[in-house]
Amino acid sequence: MHTTDAVLDKIPFLDLVAPHVELEHELLAACRRTILTANFVGGPVVEEFEKSFATFCNVIHSIAVSSGTDALRFAIMASGVQPGDVVVTVPNTFIATTEAISQAGANPEFVDIDERTYNMSTSKLQEFLKEHCTKDSSGRLISHRSGRPVTAIVPVHLYGQMADMDAILSLAAEYGLIVIEDACQAHGAEYFSRNLNCWMKAGSMGRAAAFSFYPGKNLGACGEGGAVTTNDHNLAKKVNMLRDHGQVKKYFHDVEGYNGRLDALQAGLLNAKLPHLGDWNARRRNLAAEYASLFAENECVTIPFEPSWSSSVYHLYVIRTTNREELMDHLESAGIGTGLHYPVPLHLQKAYASMNYSRGDFPIAEGVSEEIISLPMFPQLTARQQARVAKEIRTFSGKLTSAMRAGDEEGSFVHAKSIA
């Protein structure tokens, strides 16, 4: 054990109690309002949240749904993607991205990620569209891998940072593809569009976007929740129907839909939290800047890369290091929580074995997945806690560097572990 301090002062990877203590009165008042008016599904509280979230994202429509997965599924279905179509995404994301594509009846195919931002590589996307697809006689873009038509791209704004949307939208326009943003980790993230010459909010650039309000997200409910954002009136209308049993009005069903609504208790809680999201995101950005300066001299740690066109909201603070497992063990024994987002890229998951991808198909995603580690990151993380995280990482790196210098190349992992 390191110090008594470590025992007393455990640092969680994510503290979900702190924001709820901060807002206790507002949250309880929101629950009372819904309970006492007994308007539990739909109604004014949900509509109020939809309006405020649309304003926050700078879009015309926000349709509240039951989860981020459903948001993505409904957005894909409503965008015109047909069953059997190919939707291109990345292997370095949560499986919900590809689950939603499959649940919409489409087939995910992957392109590799960018080595520095960990988001969709636009050069790999271009290579996929240009070299691994062909136009058929009716002008449809056909994937060589599956022989199916490619109709959409789902870039994921991973860890709170937007993918390079200008390049993705230009390629989509060139090849006639729909773009649906997976913004489930990026509430409030911004992107400087060189094409539009202005900063754009996550969720406002694609045909539609999906957000998750899973509790640990930058804007989290006290249960499940999600939203589709869009400026497309028809798409909004379709999502509205899909989330509510395909109803246009009560008991008039144009299509078969789903039970995919956000309940009013969650909407009330989200209404109470939304005004604080800007401040919470700013606190995350400050913490990220502080981590960057604390790791400035540390050669064993690669900090997140934020291009000049990006303003990340640091849903996760993901560093990269060789010796990842040993560092995680070291931090755990010092009472510091960490996360892994994600340890196995989707193309190598058992669930997708039938897709016949192999190790080596997406080398950047594979390499990154072996070296990333997510450090504590939440708005209430204190300067003292953060300094201790950095100190423990420094201690570990120092021991590792000396062990390596001692020339114990092969045994350096073991050595570092035994002296930690």
Ligand SMILES: Cc1ncc(COP(=O)(O)O)c(C=O)c1O
């Ligand atoms: C990138 C990404 N996409 C989709 C989802 C799905 O959201 P939910 O858990 O609300 O269904 C998540 C949630 O973790 C996510 O991180």
